[in-house]
Amino acid sequence: MDASPQKSTLSNSPRILAARDTKIVASDVNVYYGEKHAIKHLSIDIPDRAVSAFIGPSGCGKSTFLRSINRMNDTIDGCRVTGDILVDGKNIYDRDLDVVQLRARVGMVFQKPNPFPKSIFENVAYGPRIHGIAKSKTDLEEIVVGSLKKASLFEEVKDRLDHPGTGLSGGQQQRLCIARAIAVNPEIILMDEPCSALDPIASARIEELIDEIRQNYCIIIVTHSMQQAARVSQLTAFFHLGDLVEFGDTDDMFTTPQDKRTQDYITGRFG
């Protein structure tokens, strides 16, 4: 991708955007599930090399929008997306766009760790292999080890790379999934409640990991834990009933939110 970095186009964009390149620009995005209008006229600029958190009550559209960013919604019957989502200036809903290539650039980590029923090594090696990223066997090994290291999992599994990935603990499985996502050199990593199935210690390790890798990726995390959003993200977007209510610097969102709905939600006054 050789598109030059975009600058924020929204007038009310958060301070932090001004200092960073914008990775994703969504304008007037609508998502429908059949009759249901799940995302309403959403416009947002998401910066590169930072963590943006999406928060909001269940059914507010945050996961729906997350899935629109790597076109996972294509696989849902009756789902329709209008408007533009640009990644590095290129509309990902263009007809000529290769969805498989897009999903290599936009990795995803899910709520429940879902390693392939293969060895730890194969879990990470699978992506680089099918995308033809590794030129040789040693190349592939390097990628696997490097990705496991970046996901802070290598030390724990280095003696049993041939063991099944499903045999790991929940937290280790989730880090394996992050290693698998990182292995194909994505630019964007989407995380849909990555810690909700993990215990506090495993969650803390994932948060630490997010903090370590955020310099190199555009990370978007959907989370139901407000504290987690406050801890890991630099920007926070609050969704409610399909609307993007407020998008701002995390430090401001959790101390002095501008919209009453944001204030009520983060202080536990509705939902």
Add this chain to the structure above:
Amino acid sequence: MSDHTVKSYDDDLASLKQMLAQMGGLAEEQLANAIDAVAKRDTKLADRVIAGDEKIDVLEQQIEEKAILTIAKRQPMAQDLRQIIVAIRISSDLERIGDLAKNTAKRTHAISEQMPRKLVSGLTRMGNLAQEQLKNILDAYAQNDAEKAILVWRSDEDIDALYNSIFRELLTYMMEDPRMIGPCTHLLFGTKNMERIGDHTTNIAENIYFLVHGKAITEERPKKDSTSTTNYNLTT
């Protein structure tokens, strides 16, 4: 503001506010009695003020414990977090106000019956102003009224101005009659205490503003206390 989904969270915040109101009431009472004690040279009342300070200290500790427990249990955000932090800060200002009232009451013993009434009246006037400031700021807190808090904050300069004139007055008496130096010094400390109480009410005002708006007051507070730079030539 609407209620929390978890009802007991509202109870926690309400009880914090209620404890602070109680503490404010006690501080007001202590201050009123301290001024009264000095004005009337009533040493019995003074002793009651001195003994009564402990109640305020205990409340401050209880507020702090409740605040810490609420933070640990609820992980408060935004307005709720400010509510708790501000409660801790205000309680510490009220505790200091209590100390200053106590210290003023103590001086009753040192100011003799022969002291001219006129001299004591300066302290009483200062005390009344401080009392009014304290009452207004406690009302502003109870009503979450940042505008009212700002008014209190601004009118602290009246106390400062009065303090300056009393300061000069007392110095003059001391120069005229060296036997007055002892009691006048006590009065000077007493009026200084009232001036300090005024400063604590402005602290509380700043905290109320922060509680309501989520940011600090940016304007500069008018200050009229010039006593720390005033130079008197005692040889003339």
